[in-house]
Amino acid sequence: xxxxxxxxxxxxxxxxxxxxxxxxxxxxxxxxxxxxxxxxxxxxxxxxxxxxxxxxxxxxxxxxxxxxxxxxxxxxxxxxxxxxxxxxxxxxxxxxxxxxxxxxxxxxxxxxxxxxxxxxxxxxxxxxxxxxxxxxxxxxxxxxxxxxx
Amino acid sequence: xxxxxxxxxxxxxxxxxxxxxxxxxxxxxxxxxxxxxxxxxxxxxxxxxxxxxxxxxxxxxxxxxxxxxxxxxxxxxxxxxxxxxxxxxxxxxxxxxxxxxxxxxxxxxxxxxxxxxxxxxxxxxxxxxxxxxxxxxxxxxxxxxxxxxxxxxxxxxxxxxxxxxxxxxxxxxxxxxxxxxxxxxxxxxxxxxxxxxxxxxxxxxxxxxxxxxxxxxxxxxxxxxxxxxxxxxxxxxxxxxxxxxxxxxxxxxxxxxxxxxxxxxxxxxxxxxxxxxxxxxxxxxxxxxxxxx
Numbered sequence: 001x002x003x004x005x006x007x008x009x010x011x012x013x014x015x016x017x018x019x020x021x022x023x024x025x026x027x028x029x030x031x032x033x034x035x036x037x038x039x040x041x042x043x044x045x046x047x048x049x050x051x052x053x054x055x056x057x058x059x060x061x062x063x064x065x066x067x068x069x070x071x072x073x074x075x076x077x078x079x080x081x082x083x084x085x086x087x088x089x090x091x092x093x094x095x096x097x098x099x100x101x102x103x104x105x106x107x108x109x110x111x112x113x114x115x116x117x118x119x120x121x122x123x124x125x126x127x128x129x130x131x132x133x134x135x136x137x138x139x140x141x142x143x144x145x146x147x148x149x
Numbered sequence: 150x151x152x153x154x155x156x157x158x159x160x161x162x163x164x165x166x167x168x169x170x171x172x173x174x175x176x177x178x179x180x181x182x183x184x185x186x187x188x189x190x191x192x193x194x195x196x197x198x199x200x201x202x203x204x205x206x207x208x209x210x211x212x213x214x215x216x217x218x219x220x221x222x223x224x225x226x227x228x229x230x231x232x233x234x235x236x237x238x239x240x241x242x243x244x245x246x247x248x249x250x251x252x253x254x255x256x257x258x259x260x261x262x263x264x265x266x267x268x269x270x271x272x273x274x275x276x277x278x279x280x281x282x283x284x285x286x287x288x289x290x291x292x293x294x295x296x297x298x299x300x301x302x303x304x305x306x307x308x309x310x311x312x313x314x315x316x317x318x319x320x321x322x323x324x325x326x327x328x329x330x331x332x333x334x335x336x337x338x339x340x341x342x343x344x345x346x347x348x349x350x351x352x353x354x355x356x357x358x359x360x361x362x363x364x365x366x367x368x369x370x371x372x373x374x375x376x377x378x379x380x381x382x383x384x385x386x387x388x389x390x391x392x393x394x395x396x397x398x399x400x401x402x403x404x405x406x407x408x409x410x411x412x413x414x415x416x417x418x419x420x421x422x423x424x425x426x427x428x429x430x431x432x433x434x435x436x437x438x439x440x441x442x
Contacts, residue, residue, distance in 0.1 A: 002211055006204035031193040036185075039197050039204055045353045047215065047360035050208075074213035074360050137211060 004050060004076070004133040007039040008126060011049035011073070015066050015102065017056030020116035021083035025053060028119040035123055046072035051129050053122070054106075057085040057092045058099040070106050076136035078129040080110040083117045090115060153390040154310060162241045169240040169376075170233065177372025178202045180379075184405055191409045206368050212361035217266045224262030225363050229370045231255035236377040242306025245293050245384075252377070253289075255370075256282055263355035274354025278342040280416045284423040285329035291431040295322040296384065298438050309387040316385045321434025323385050327400065328426045332419070333378050335371075336408035339419050375401075 014022050028035045029042060043049050046069045054066060070079065081102040084090040089100030102108050109132045112125035160168065182199035189196025198204075216222055235251040238244070260282070263275030297303055299318045300311040308315070316323055332339040343354040351357075359367060379397040386393035414422070 003204050003208040004211070007201065007208040034189070034194040034196070036189060036197050037195045039201050043353070045357055047358065048353065048356075048364065050212075074215050076213075 002134045002137040004137060005130045007041075008050050008130050008133065009041045009043045009048055010035075010051045010053055010126060011043055011046050011069065012053045013055075013062075013066060013069055015054050015056040015058040015062040015086070016098065017083065017085060021055040021086070021114075021122075024116050024119050025055070025082065025122060028122050033119045033123060035126070038123070038127065040126060046070075047074065049073050050077060050133055051126060052077065052079045053082050053126070054079060054102045054108075055082045055086050057089040057095075058102055058105055059097045060099075063099060063105055066102070066105055076133050076140055078109045078132050078136065079106055080112060080125050080129050081108045082112045082122055082125065084113060084115045087111050087113060162243075165241040166237040169237050173236060173373050173376040174369055177369075177374075177376045178206070180375060180401060181372060184401075187402070187405050188409060191405075202368070202372075206365045209360075209365035209368070210362050214362055215360050216363075217358050220265040221262055221358065222363050224258045224265060225359065225366055227258040228255050228262060229366050229373075231258060232370045232373050232377070236373050236380075239305055239377055239380055242304060242309075244303050245296065245305050245308065246290075246303050248305070248377075249289050249293055252374075253282070253286060255374075259355070259367075262359075266358040268352075268357045270352040270357040271355055273351050274342045274357065277416055278355050280420055281332050281339065281342060284339075284420045285332045287424065288325045288329040288427040288431055291427065291435060292319075292322055292326050292381070295319045295431070295435050295438065298435065298442060305384070308384055311387060314386070314388045318438060319385065319434060321430040321437075325427050325431035325434075326381070326385075327403075328430070329423055330378060330382070330400065331404055331407055332423065334375065334404050334408075336404050338407075338411035338414040339423075340408075340413060341416055341419060 012022070012025050025042075027033060035042075046052075050073075052070060052073065056062070058066060070077070079102065081087050085092060086102045086108075089095075089098055092098050093100040099105055110125045110129045112121050114121055117125075157165070179199065181202040182197075185201055186196040186199050231251050232255040235248045235255065238251065239248040256278070260275045260278050263271050263278060293303065296308050296315065296319070299313070299315055300308050302308060335343060341354075343356045356364065356367065379401060382397045382400045383393045386396045
């Protein structure tokens, strides 16, 4: 059994968001929502994180940063796209400078809709991501066992 | 009342060390959990379960190993070994000076681990850790000197069984030790080098490049260290085990309270204030003791 469900550490990156979803991510840390009660910590360090919360429509400048952050995270890792911009680009999708969603750049596992996404749905998304983390850990373990035998 | 000491004396040195090795991580982890729960309650939050630190460590052990260079984990393993060694020495009743210096050596290896990687955040954290070490080390040594003046021995086993209350002879030294204990526990206002909450400022400081199992090892080492430090608080009240245990727990709760109430100091203020406190409370206490003893 994995312990990822009990202690998912979150890294939050703002990939050209309007700051709406980011505020909601921060709001979920406050006493009203208190995501630490699930053992979730907002780390700010990719090397300690299990879940990457990406917001915004991802423009040319933030693509490389997003990829770097993802590559620095140790396996198993999960990406959660928070907000409509991160899902599809929303109203910015036709802009010349945006990629139109996090999944154009990296493999997204959980989509959290909303403009801005509500703290409740962000918490729900992170907890869904925990299940995927557990699955990825089980797969890694299986493939590791296969390479050993 | 003295059954604790009778039990303690019935154990051989190796058994005492073994008891520390086995029990300390559980006590330390539990204290860390209480710390997080209580901090959350003081902030009006519900907080994580008390077992949360154990979940964190178990999860970190399951993460992928990412090692930046050969020396990184080497230093951390030595940090772990020397902390455990000094704790085992302390609880076996050995020389308190040896305990203090091997703890300082453990801290040095931790700093070397921080310097061995390329990240500027890690270097900044390691430099701050050095400053912190310079700040607290004089007071720790003064504590040993003060205890020697009262009891006439450096042996922990004899200090703890000294019939007179050490706290009445060493109130200044205890106050000074309490002050630097905040640095050792890595609590605000002295959480300069690797704070849980400093991510806006220096990411995770000295811990930036440590991930997965290495980070879990650091966390476990920190638990051992906390138990050892609370053991040192115990020495001041050794005349009565129940008062001493109560005082150790009260000290820990007091540190949480301080942590919640202060913003982080700059390193200049950390350094100047802890040396000033060491001089005023610690040194003056020892000078007075020298004349009245």
